[in-house]
Amino acid sequence: MKKIFFIIFLMGMIIGIILAGLYPNFQTYQQKRKNVISLMEETIYQETGAGNYKCCIDPPCRMCFLGNWIWEDGICECDTMIDQDKMDKVCPECIRGIKEGRCTSTKLSKGTCPILN
Numbered sequence: 001m002k003k004i005f006f007i008i009f010l011m012g013m014i015i016g017i018i019l020a021g022l023y024p025n026f027q028t029y030q031q032k033r034k035n036v037i038s039l040m041e042e043t044i045y046q047e048t049g050a051g052n053y054k055c056c057i058d059p060p061c062r063m064c065f066l067g068n069w070i071w072e073d074g075i076c077e078c079d080t081m082i083d084q085d086k087m088d089k090v091c092p093e094c095i096r097g098i099k100e101g102r103c104t105s106t107k108l109s110k111g112t113c114p115i116l117n
């Protein structure tokens with residue numbers, strides 16, 4: 001009887017090794033999601049540091065990156081809009097971030113964040 005369990009265990013191991021060989025890049029949805037999010041955040045931070053992603057909150061918004069706001073090509077101009085007092089052009093995620101106290105707007109150096117005034 002013990003022999004049967006050993007054989008089943010061995011078969012499982014062999015099938016596992018074969019599957020791992022056939023699909024070396026297999027990832028679960030959650031693993032893929034985690035990788036995509038961390039790559040996205042890394043890219044946004046790099047572009048923020050390079051001065052190309054002009055966001056006004058920290059951590060920076062994702063909405064502009066994903067192209068879900070008025071800017072094209074995944075850029076963010078929310079901080080520029082705040083500086084020009086065009087609050088209607090600041091993305092909703094940035095507005096929410098400012099309300100949550102995550103404002104890093106360049107206007108901060110001149111006083112306080114615009115919406116909170």
Ligand SMILES: [Zn+2]
Nearest residue numbers: 061078091094
């Ligand atoms: Zn934004």
